[in-house]
Amino acid sequence: MAWLQGLTWIDAVAWLAAILAISGSAMRTIIPLRCIGIAANATSLTYAVAMRLYPSITVNLILLPLNAVRLYQMLRLIRQVKQAAKSDLSMDWLKPFMTRRKVKTGEILFAKGDSATCMFYTLSGRYRLKELGIELQQGQVVGEMGFLSPENRRTQTLECIEGGEVLNISYDEVRQLYFQNPEFGFYLLRLTSERMFKNMERLEIEVERMKASAVEQDSFRQAATA
Template sequence: MTWVEAIGWLGAVLAITGSAMKTIIPLRCIGIATNIVSLTYATSMGLYPSMVVNLILLPLNGVRLYEMLGLIRKVKRASNSDLSMSWLKPFMARRKVAAGEILFAKGDAATCMFYTLSGHYRLRELGIELPQGHVVGEMGFMSPDNKRTQTLECVEGGEVLSITYDEVRQLYFQNPEFGFYFLRLASERLFHNMERMEAEIVRLRSEAPAARQLEDAVSA
């Protein structure tokens, strides 16, 4: 067996190994190795179509690997800081929103979440104002029926970034760090809503005796 044939067989083994990979980062690494070996073999044999294909795939795999490693580094840093998801921007699509526009309504089917770049927004049922740099819409991903639990309206026109739940699922299952971070974000929102509910219950209980006293005074 010549060294050229050995390289060809090595490329075949790497291609099969890459197909068996279950996670994206090892898959990209094997893909890069496969591209290098296959490119060497194709160059030695004068296989120009194979050369062109691997010349295209090699930088593509390199860029995607770099992006994914960068995402993981940012997720690790973010998991020890505040719950900002600004590092997710490269994976999101930008769109403009006009004042008065409803981004989603309570009960609608939920398919994506948003990151507010500019403008001001309000969760209508809770009366919560959302400033710039805020993630919203992630709770629909966690709900069993993927339904919106609030209505989000634009108070002041601006721009938002959006990412579909299908893309979130890919990131979630490909990267355990992202899955942990997303669960932490959703848990933070749930605990915040519970605190608001408890505070409202305390307020209503404190107002109840005063209301009864006023009612008794009126009756008397």
Template sequence: MDWIAANWIEAVGYLGTALTITSSAMSTMIPLRIVSLCASVVVIIYGGMIGSVPVVLTEMIQIPFNAFRLWQMLRLVRQTEKAADGDLSLDWLEPFGTERRFKAGEVVFRKGDEASEMFYVKSGRYRVVEPDIEVGTGAVVGELGLLSPGNLRTGSLVCVESGTALSIAYSDVKQLYYQNPEFGFSFLKLTSERLFQSAGLNGGTALKPTADAI
């Protein structure tokens, strides 16, 4: 009977190893986190069977991190889908941004500058010089610079009333895009909607111009 128990212990260990290797080879984040969580559970069971505290402790530390990242990505996908279905708020990008403060009269970026980030306005007022558009709390500026030829700004943004804005680097957006195909598709739908808005079109109905295309 001892050899049967030993074989079961080895089988659990091999399963944990297989799941760990599988998660390392995966390129999309949500399946990777799910498989990593499963691998941690199996390895914890294995560590308990062989009485290895370090093995159990290591996996117990990893589980909260993987669980949090999984929750974060699932939340991101849900909120992006909501935005793509009509709610154009980009609050869901806040965890990935860096808060920056701007003073009245400060130029955030100029027409022709290289675009490497977009901004989510948390407070204050801003003005897009070309065309003359005022931007307030809750607005997003500069996300389409990611798609513009040469990644150049098509207008200048000036702070009119001191406030704060979240800076979200295009590199972070690209990373999320490539790591999660569902997020990428939803974000593509969202930016397409903004392109139609900036062109004043929405199923044949003109829309008020926004600063989102800058």
């Protein structure tokens, strides 16, 4: 224990920085990793300043704000996803991660049976799911079901009936966001599940309407032949 007696505060800071760096490497999720990284950068920077290690000072001056910004972005993303999951099916929180694309009238964005690689957010224009006959307006997400469908195949055909713009994000990017933070993935699945239930409710209403229409037509034919 004699070495502890000769341990200075600078040495203690250096050991703490080393322990934090090792601990950060053991983190499995991104938020704890960023938190440990910030602490490691701060302690390493303190040691580097005290010892006048200018290369180390430069590195930690860059990494410290970078880790802080990334941590803030991830926490903000989780907060926005939680709000979206509790309120409606809006996916505005995905916009910063999406790419803008112009679409012409008559263009097929994807066809039923195609391999699904991305999902879309409608900014302007009008779009129609041909098989269901459902028209999509601005501010709607479409194509997310292919992310969970067997073999990632499209279940509908999406056609542009009035030119406009869409945002798209690849499933690979969605997976990256998912693996960076499992909580993000949980809320994404929750949003997708809610969309599925909404679609089921819409189909049930349509089936009931068709049944009622068929009954009315039968009654009309019976009255006409009576």
